[in-house]
Amino acid sequence: MSEGRATLFADREEWKDVEPLEQYENLNPLAPILYTPEYKDATGYFRAIAKSGEKSPRVLVLTEAIIRMNPGHYSAWQYRYETLLAIDAPLDVELKLMNEFAVKYLKSYQVWHHRRLLVTIMRKPIPELAFITLSLSEDSKNYHTWSYRQWLLAYFNDEEDLWAKELDFVERMLAQDIRNNSAWHHRFFVVWASGVRDGEEDRERVLKRELTQQSISLAPNNASAWNYLRGILNHNKVAFSSVAEFVKLYTVPYDASRKDIVDVDLPPPGPSADLPCAAAIEFLADVYEQEGDKDGVQRATELWKSLATEHDTIRVKYWEHRIREALESVQS
Amino acid sequence: MAAEEQKETATLPKLTPFDNHPTPTSDVQHETEEILLEHLPSPDATAQSPYALNKSVHIQFLAKHLIKGLNARYISQDASQPWLLFWILQAFSCMGVVLDPDNCQRAIDKILACQHPAGGFSGGPGQAAHLLTTYASVCALAIIGRPGKGGGWEEIDRKAIYDFFLSVKQKDGSFLVAHHSEVDVRGIYCLLVVATLLDILTPELIAGTPEFIASCQTYEGGFSSSSFPSYDPHNPQKILEGSPRPALGEAHGGYTFCAVASWVLLQPYIKLLPPEAPKPSIDLKALLRWLVLMQGTESELGGFRGRTNKLVDGCYSWWCGGAFGLLEALGVGGLENAKSVSEEVIDQEEEALKGLKIGGGDWVDIDDELFNSKALQEYILLAGQAPDGGLRDKPPKAPDVYHTLYCLSGLSIAQHHVFPSTSKCKKLSEAWNPFNERKIDLGVSSEDKDLNASLRREAYAAILSWDEDIARASSYAHIVGGKDNRLNATHPITNLTMTHTEGIAKWAYGL
Numbered sequence: 001m002s003e004g005r006a007t008l009f010a011d012r013e014e015w016k017d018v019e020p021l022e023q024y025e026n027l028n029p030l031a032p033i034l035y036t037p038e039y040k041d042a043t044g045y046f047r048a049i050a051k052s053g054e055k056s057p058r059v060l061v062l063t064e065a066i067i068r069m070n071p072g073h074y075s076a077w078q079y080r081y082e083t084l085l086a087i088d089a090p091l092d093v094e095l096k097l098m099n100e101f102a103v104k105y106l107k108s109y110q111v112w113h114h115r116r117l118l119v120t121i122m123r124k125p126i127p128e129l130a131f132i133t134l135s136l137s138e139d140s141k142n143y144h145t146w147s148y149r150q151w152l153l154a155y156f157n158d159e160e161d162l163w164a165k166e167l168d169f170v171e172r173m174l175a176q177d178i179r180n181n182s183a184w185h186h187r188f189f190v191v192w193a194s195g196v197r198d199g200e201e202d203r204e205r206v207l208k209r210e211l212t213q214q215s216i217s218l219a220p221n222n223a224s225a226w227n228y229l230r231g232i233l234n235h236n237k238v239a240f241s242s243v244a245e246f247v248k249l250y251t252v253p254y255d256a257s258r259k260d261i262v263d264v265d266l267p268p269p270g271p272s273a274d275l276p277c278a279a280a281i282e283f284l285a286d287v288y289e290q291e292g293d294k295d296g297v298q299r300a301t302e303l304w305k306s307l308a309t310e311h312d313t314i315r316v317k318y319w320e321h322r323i324r325e326a327l328e329s330v331q332s
Numbered sequence: 333m334a335a336e337e338q339k340e341t342a343t344l345p346k347l348t349p350f351d352n353h354p355t356p357t358s359d360v361q362h363e364t365e366e367i368l369l370e371h372l373p374s375p376d377a378t379a380q381s382p383y384a385l386n387k388s389v390h391i392q393f394l395a396k397h398l399i400k401g402l403n404a405r406y407i408s409q410d411a412s413q414p415w416l417l418f419w420i421l422q423a424f425s426c427m428g429v430v431l432d433p434d435n436c437q438r439a440i441d442k443i444l445a446c447q448h449p450a451g452g453f454s455g456g457p458g459q460a461a462h463l464l465t466t467y468a469s470v471c472a473l474a475i476i477g478r479p480g481k482g483g484g485w486e487e488i489d490r491k492a493i494y495d496f497f498l499s500v501k502q503k504d505g506s507f508l509v510a511h512h513s514e515v516d517v518r519g520i521y522c523l524l525v526v527a528t529l530l531d532i533l534t535p536e537l538i539a540g541t542p543e544f545i546a547s548c549q550t551y552e553g554g555f556s557s558s559s560f561p562s563y564d565p566h567n568p569q570k571i572l573e574g575s576p577r578p579a580l581g582e583a584h585g586g587y588t589f590c591a592v593a594s595w596v597l598l599q600p601y602i603k604l605l606p607p608e609a610p611k612p613s614i615d616l617k618a619l620l621r622w623l624v625l626m627q628g629t630e631s632e633l634g635g636f637r638g639r640t641n642k643l644v645d646g647c648y649s650w651w652c653g654g655a656f657g658l659l660e661a662l663g664v665g666g667l668e669n670a671k672s673v674s675e676e677v678i679d680q681e682e683e684a685l686k687g688l689k690i691g692g693g694d695w696v697d698i699d700d701e702l703f704n705s706k707a708l709q710e711y712i713l714l715a716g717q718a719p720d721g722g723l724r725d726k727p728p729k730a731p732d733v734y735h736t737l738y739c740l741s742g743l744s745i746a747q748h749h750v751f752p753s754t755s756k757c758k759k760l761s762e763a764w765n766p767f768n769e770r771k772i773d774l775g776v777s778s779e780d781k782d783l784n785a786s787l788r789r790e791a792y793a794a795i796l797s798w799d800e801d802i803a804r805a806s807s808y809a810h811i812v813g814g815k816d817n818r819l820n821a822t823h824p825i826t827n828l829t830m831t832h833t834e835g836i837a838k839w840a841y842g843l
Binding site: 021023024027028029030031032033034035036039043046047050051069070071072073074075078079081082109110113116117120123140141143146147150151154155156157158159176177178179180181182184185188189192193194195218219220221222223224227228230231232234235270272273274277301305312313314315316317318320321323324327328331 | 348349350351352353355356357358397398399401402403404406407408409410411412413416417420435438439441442445454455456457458459460462510511512513514550551552556557558560561562563564565568572575576578579580581582583584618620624625627628629630634639640641642665676680681684685701702703704707
């Protein structure tokens with residue numbers, strides 16, 4: 001046997017009593033996977049165990065070996081979880097193993113879900129925040145990692161120890177990459193979608209703080225920031241026109257001669273901004289359309305046409321659709 | 333030299349603006365665009381059209397995997413064996429390839445070996461039942477199976493699948509994808525397709541599911557994996573009263589397709605709810621906006637991305653591109669659903685839209701779609717095809733069977749216009765025989781009987797109401813690269829051909 005390679009289960013004394021099960025009997029399957037000997041060996045024993053229903057410490061050894069070769073083997077995870085409960089295994093040991101797995105098999109659904117099952121029982125959510133932050137430093141847009149963090153906050157829902165520093169965390173993530181949409185979604189989750197947090201009851205103040213003008217002025221062509229701005233205005237039922245003066249600054253080419261009035265609500269674009277910005281033009285068109293009269297639709301149509309012919313030509317069909325819909329709405 | 337270089341770059345689309353503020357996102361975005369732009373055909377392209385779909389090498393690629401097998405890299409897909417078969421078989425169907433009877437039987441036998449004794453289909457023999465592999469198995473059987481003993485359809489234990497479905501149902505209308513596993517909208521989509529195709533859709537099964545789906549729409553307009561309420565910090569069993577139900581994870585192409593297709597599949601049920609019942613709703617305008625924004629610009633060759641500020645990937649040709657067909661069933665876009673508008677408005681529209689129409693050259697404009705189907709075809713043909721066969725995420729990645737199917741399905745929906753025909757739906761519903769009883773006893777309670785009977789009829793009519801636009805089907809004008817690139821039309825909900833969808837559904841409903 002080559003060095004470093006684990007012994008096959010077939011060669012282990014403690015597995016002598018188990019007869020491994022073939023995957024396909026009397027069948028020459030189409031599209032077979034060309035397994036390694038180690039994988040074929042371990043999964044043969046797994047099928048036998050799953051059939052007999054055995055729940056014992058050696059099942060943990062077996063399922064761990066399979067998961068290391070294929071972290072997507074959901075049945076091995078499922079059986080492992082049932083075994084942990086059945087033999088009353090120490091879950092903190094399991095969680096430690098998961099710390100290693102989460103980094104190794106970051107993309108797997110199961111690695112995060114298993115963690116969720118463990119933490120649900122253990123009820124120790126606080127160290128999880130630091131662990132998640134560490135994982136995100138490996139893969140800052142990992143869908144499962146972010147969803148897990150959101151679940152943790154909602155399920156344990158501890159104001160003082162879990163939620164209190166979450167906005168600071170979002171700020172740090174956005175400082176690393178202002179275009180990280182996962183972080184923007186998390187921001188929406190924390191500030192708006194999960195309800196009102198302690199000390200955030202003054203929603204008018206919170207909305208003003210969240211308007212993202214500073215982010216947009218830093219990098220105007222950032223779809224995440226524009227979507228967030230739209231999202232919070234819709235969520236709070238505030239008209240888009242409330243930020244029209246700000247948005248207008250981004251719908252025209254940069255003008256070096258313009259004298260900026262220092263106004264925190266109207267941060268202007270910098271000299272390196274790529275203007276005009278398509279997202280700003282789209283936003284302003286929505287402001288005009290929301291005016292609801294023929295004149296507004298006329299002005300919106302001009303902007304949509306400029307998107308269709310110049311600033312966002314790939315979406316010409318959509319801008320045509322918007323023009324049609326708007327014209328029909330003022331007719332009826 | 334310098335002038336020449338300048339001339340060459342001047343013809344290239346401009347890169348995504350980054351405001352001279354580089355971050356990891358804009359860095360990788362630009363690297364990707366540079367590579368993609370190398371795949372634009374050069375003006376002095378040789379005899380072979382750069383837009384040709386190399387069907388023969390793709391068929392060889394698939395046949396090699398089907399017959400010789402998949403290399404050890406695919407061990408990661410060992411719990412997705414029915415998927416591997418479905419991806420290969422449906423990619424064949426898309427290209428009009430029919431399997432010989434011997435291999436058909438081998439495929440049927442393999443899928444049936446994945447049927448779990450307690451109901452549903454597993455990732456492989458001896459594995460646990462899973463909603464996703466149940467969809468893949470049933471769809472694979474729709475392609476290769478047939479009525480009659482040994483044909484694969486009679487062998488599907490529908491009552492057991494139904495019991496498995498009920499066993500993973502949650503109080504909030506969602507479903508676990510497998511026992512002890514996660515909740516997400518992919519599982520719900522898979523469950524609804526199977527339940528609709530196999531005539532095991534009941535009011536009891538899907539009560540609460542529309543509300544759950546609606547709760548997964550995010551502020552961006554697309555859908556996330558799932559949603560979750562806030563719990564009482566002192567009581568792990570208690571949901572806080574009146575707590576909101578935020579989405580877990582951001583809007584995502586794969587989840588959005590699954591959520592919107594589920595929403596369409598739930599329409600017959602939603603329409604049958606009593607008028608006084610609260611009707612859940614989704615924001616269609618925000619959904620449409622998010623979907624169109626997922627299409628990359630010219631510097632990304634018009635491919636689709638799966639999330640805001642992420643990279644384009646061939647598989648989203650189907651997950652995002654395919655979702656536009658679904659929108660037509662919800663009254664968004666499509667000539668079929670056009671409102672009646674006065675002549676005066678049409679004139680105004682014509683005036684306003686003058687000079688906007690895309691195209692030039694041979695491209696015939698079509699008014700019935702909301703994304704850029706020409707650009708999407710170009711992405712798949714120029715960047716999606718691996719030179720040695722198979723399709724891929726993006727160059728220079730290796731092809732695999734998953735991307736091969738979803739690139740082809742995306743190409744198919746960009747070539748064809750398949751729409752929900754209201755007249756066909758009405759005809760199917762009217763022709764329904766009220767004495768046609770379900771072939772299997774699901775143990776539906778007697779108080780649900782009337783609603784149950786109506787739901788069966790309407791679900792059947794709705795899934796088979798999709799029809800291909802004949803005028804467009806008979807012309808090759810919308811096919812980039814010409815008629816040799818033509819693929820079979822794809823059913824926007826099942827991702828099967830129209831014929832395979834109809835075949836298994838008619839058998840299941842006893843028609």
